[in-house]
Amino acid sequence: MAKKLMRGSHVLGEAAVRAGCRYYFGYPITPQNEVPEYMSGRLLEVGGTFVQAESELASINMVIGASMAGGRVMTSSSSPGISLKQEGISYLAGLELPAVIANMVRGGPGLGNIAPAQSDYFQATRGGGHGDYRCIVLAPASCQELCDMTIRAFDLADKYRNPVLILGDGMMGQMMEPVNFPEPLDPAALPKKDWTLSGAKGRPPRALLSLLLNPKILEEHNYKLVRKYDAVVQNEIDWESYMTEDARLVLVAYGTAARIAKGAIARVRELGMKVGLLRPKTLWPFPKPALLELTKVVRHLLVIELSAGQMVEDVELAVKGQAEVNFYGRPGGVVPTPEEVAHQITHYYYRAHLDQDGPASARREA
Known part of the structure; x- marks a missing residue:
């Protein structure tokens, strides 16, 4: 298959679509605006849904809803925008919902600038929001890896029912390199998710809960998450x-x-x-x-x-x-x-x- 010369942010979007992503919710921020720009057109071509939300908070909550319904869903932003999404990312982890979040890191702290940086490492690798949780964090170093890791991110998110973060930067999003894309995946061919909220017709109703007021129940839930994170450590380290x-x-x-x-x-x-x-x-x-x-x-x-x-x-x-x-x-x-x-x-x-x-x-x- 012939390689395509593409900008990094467009590679991210194309790889997501080929991985079966049909839902994207985001809010503009430099230097990752080329991601929603690309997704706004590409998702229409495959019958997907693109929404430019009114804020980062709204977009991450839309991600939660689409994931609950069983869709492969992505959002993206850059440093300050990812900070605003942290509460929702914690909810994703607590609810055990798969999602892919891309961060094209810019200089900080504060609003900083739009130049490439790696100063969001702590935020990414320590969970970033409140509570005991982890995000799987992938770090591509080329446009080809950005493609491959984006596809892997969706697979890992579904496998572990957990948010996966792709940590890029402003330079990676803007540079152009030749990329070999795999054949598109048909979302209908993905394994069925038996935990999704898809209506109660023909079966008992189910719920996904984030508010667990009984400390003992929440403790057991946290230990369940820890066992899952232990499995990630055992199976997914890459270097x-x-x-x-x-x-x-x-x-x-x-x-x-x-x-x-x-x-x-x-x-x-x-x-x-x-x-x-x-x-x-x-x-x-x-x-x-x-x-x-x-x-x-x-x-x-x-x-x-x-x-x-x-x-x-x-x-x-x-x-x-x-x-x-x-x-x-x-x-x-x-x-x-x-x-x-x-x-x-x-x-x-x-x-x-x-x-x-x-x-x-x-x-x-x-």
Whole structure:
């Protein structure tokens, strides 16, 4: 099948439609407006439903309704808009409703700017809203992965009856790359959902409840969710290892930062530096086992992020003090060049080379 050259935000929309998504509810915000723009036309072509809601709050509640009725449904936004959706995302998790939410992250905090950033990592990986819950979080690093992970997101959402977050950024949404799309999926061919609210004709009425006033009942519900999250951790962790076989220093980066890191690695490898990359594809569940295993042969890690440092905390938790963890980040929408990252690698690499047999003490440097 021939590849199509498409903008990232349009790739997201096309992949969603091909995954069987027939409902999209959203509200405009830069830099992801090309997603609803694309969906507004594409869903009409396949008999779907597109609504530009009056607000982010309205759109996420429309998502809840469509999911309750059994539809594959998506919304998208950018940082401040995702913040406004958090109450509804918590309801989705509590009600065990599948949905896909895309966040094309922009610089923050506050309204910030419309430049690409990775400063919503904490929000995405810690649930983001109130209560004990988790969202599955996927982190694409190319338009092809944006396609593949969007399709996977709908499958995971249905499999675990849980919201799935796709964490992109403003650069990923705007760049154009060739993409190989799979054949469209017929929504009628999807497995039947026996829990949906589809009317009571011919069967007893059923309900999906979020308000559980009895603490004991809510506790049992939370433990049920925990068991589900444990299954996600057991089965769905995904990552990429890049040139780590002989590495003395390993970078840890995801998304756009990982693309920059690969460019930097190519530069320093030409100078004889043995540097590799571990790229998380799932931010939750985080690839802790892979990082801990890596510390058996690598004692120095350098985390690269487009933020003031958020994923670095998960890296430190993962390695359990068995490797030195350093950090280089650019917050506020500033995107470093591969040359700038290569300069940072050089600094840490020679320290790692001299200290390869020294103590593995955890430390961080901005």
